[in-house]
Amino acid sequence: MATYTFKALLTENGWVENAAVQLDAQGNILSISQTASPQGEYINGYALPGFQNAHSHAFQYAMAGLAELHTNTGVQDDFWSWRNAMYGLALTLSPEQMEAVAAMLYSEMARHGYTAVAEFHYLHHDKDGKPYANLAEMGQRLVSAAKRAGIRITLVPMFYQQGGFGQPPVERQKRFISQTIEDYYKLLEATQKVVEKQPHANVGVGIHSLRAVKPEDVISVCNSLDGSMPFHIHVSEQLKEIEDCLAFHNKRPVQWLLDNVKADDNYHLVHATHLDENEANGIAKSGANVVLCPSTEGNLGDGLFSFEAYKNAGGNWSIGTDSHVGLNPLEELRILDYGQRLISHKRTTFVTPQSGDSGFNALKMAWQSGRKAMGAPHVQFFAPGQPFDAAVFKATSPLIATASLRNLSNTLVYSADVSDMLGTVVSGKWVNKEGASINREAIVADFVKVMKELGTRV
Ligand SMILES: [Zn+2]
Known part of the structure; x- marks a missing residue:
């Protein structure tokens, strides 16, 4: 005591x-x-x-700062070329290497004041794409890494099934793939075993993105949620993803999700960068949360989140460091705020009808929604x-x-x-x-x- x-x-x-x-x-x-x-x-x-880091891909820390050396200035460098570089790294990591990279990252997160991280984990299989003897081998490494660094982890194994809307997976995605929903549930079960008797760890449910899982399986996973675990999904980060979704579903991604599943405050929509007004209102009305990753979204040139419309609709949000090009939680809040100030020409991003204390409002929202992202909501800070x-x-x-x-x-x-x-x-x-x-x-x-x-x- x-x-x-x-x-x-x-x-x-x-x-x-x-x-x-x-x-x-x-x-x-x-x-x-x-x-x-x-x-x-x-x-x-x-x-x-303690700050809540609601979105992380630990292995990407190994390439933080590396995608800025543009050797061929004639080539268009965007999210998709960055993703190619990221896949190169994903194809090479062994479980031991994963643990070492994650332990360094988590130690740095803790040094910056984060006390919990939601790990959006999709690097499941060995280098040939074969499941490890322990299906959750890589997840186990992440849980060990968090323990060594002294941070809490919510491990969210991702269902990743295909290469794009209606497209089979490509060779470079072989380490990510669960072919069927049954395969995904086996992985989820193995992940739950990994966190047993680990007081610093728990588990969430996740779908990598609407492009990565068949629509009927997205619906099935969402219908099976009972609120006992948080649900995470990447959505509407890139304009191309919206075009592809419109072509396949005839709907924008968030609209499709809102129309086909019953989103609630257990849902954590990562990025949700490109929303129309209906979608911003729809997420807010459902009680779902958005996870904003301002340093990574800026680094990748994703776009600016429709913060004003979302805030006015009463939407909840947390922060995450995603690719870990930035690890300072205060900087995430500042980048988010300044992006909005630059387009609104106002300085009231975080001001609400209840409070004009910008910094406090941002800390409170990021923490409350962040706790929900960890599957352990708390009303009071302490x-x-x-x-x-x-x-x-x-x-x-x-x-x-x-x-x-x-x-x-x-x-x-x-x-x-x-x-x-x-x-x-x-x-x-x-x-x-x-x-x-x-x-x-x-x-x-x-x-x-x-x-x-x-x-x-x-
Ligand atoms: Zn991500």
């Missing part, structure tokens, strides 16, 4: 000064009280609920019975030290970076503190070795 007293702790009603958080032996919150004299360990820092997961910022950083509580959330969201962080707490334990992360040396050594083996960063 431990008690941490923070200079202040963020609640959904604002900052609470001298907040003493009492924990049980498992790191769950027993009580939170305000105290004049600090109890237990005093932390000269400001505690936010409450008795919940594990104590927090991102803690230094009270001594110059801009933070001089900000009043009234200005603190915005000072963090609009001006802080990882150098302002004191550390990250998961289940009451510091997984990163003052620059030192758990298992860091071994994680870095393994990662460097694997990068040499792969030769991709040379």
Whole structure:
């Protein structure tokens, strides 16, 4: 049992000064009280609920920053050429290499204040496309990697069946494929076995995208959902995907989904970049969530999400780092906000009728919807019975030290970076503190070795 007293702790009603958080032996919150004299360990820092990373493809971290060297300037480089480079990497990774890359990534996520990640996992089979003896071998590596890094993981094995609308898979997708819905359910079952007795891990259900699974199977998977696991799907990221969907279904992807399945707040639509007004309203009305990945969407040139229409309709959203070209959660919120400001010529992206506190509103929405993406929704940031997961910022950083509580959330969201962080707490334990992360040396050594083996960063 431990008690941490923070200079202040963020609640959904604002900052609470001298907040003493009492924990049980498992790191769950027993009580939170305000105290004049600090109890237990005093932390000269400001505690936010840990950031939720609602969309990750861990293996892509190995190619972060590599798709920018344009050797032939006459060639059009877009999402689809990036995807070719990504497939090249996906074809080569062994389970050991996957674990090493993921452990490095997750350690970096934790260092940036993320305490949970939803891993959108589709690299299932061996290099020849054959299932491993343990169907969920690669998933098991991701769960191990998260454990080493000290972060929670919601492993979402993806159903990936075909190469495009009505198209068979191509050779380069062979590691992703479940041919039938029965094959997918076997994979899901094997994944559930992997997380048994792993308190840091749980499982979600996923369909890679409407182009990757036959429509009758999309409907069947969605009809089988009972709310016990979160459901994730990529949708409407690319204009070509919308054209292909219109050609095949005679409907835009989100419209097709809304018309054919019963979406609810258990649904997490990743990207949803290109929405018409009906679709934005339809998602919001269903209670479903959108997962926005601003640094990756910007890097890939996807487009800008219709934030204004979606917000006005009351839509929920979280953030994810997807290809991991950026890992700072505050930067994700800023890129999202600034993209909107640049097109609206206004500075009120996150302002709602209830609150004009932009930074606080963004933190709250990303966290609440992010918790749902992990399959463990919480109403309150910190409450008795919940594990104590927090991102803690230094009270001594110059801009933070001089900000009043009234200005603190915005000072963090609009001006802080990882150098302002004191550390990250998961289940009451510091997984990163003052620059030192758990298992860091071994994680870095393994990662460097694997990068040499792969030769991709040379
Ligand atoms: Zn993705």
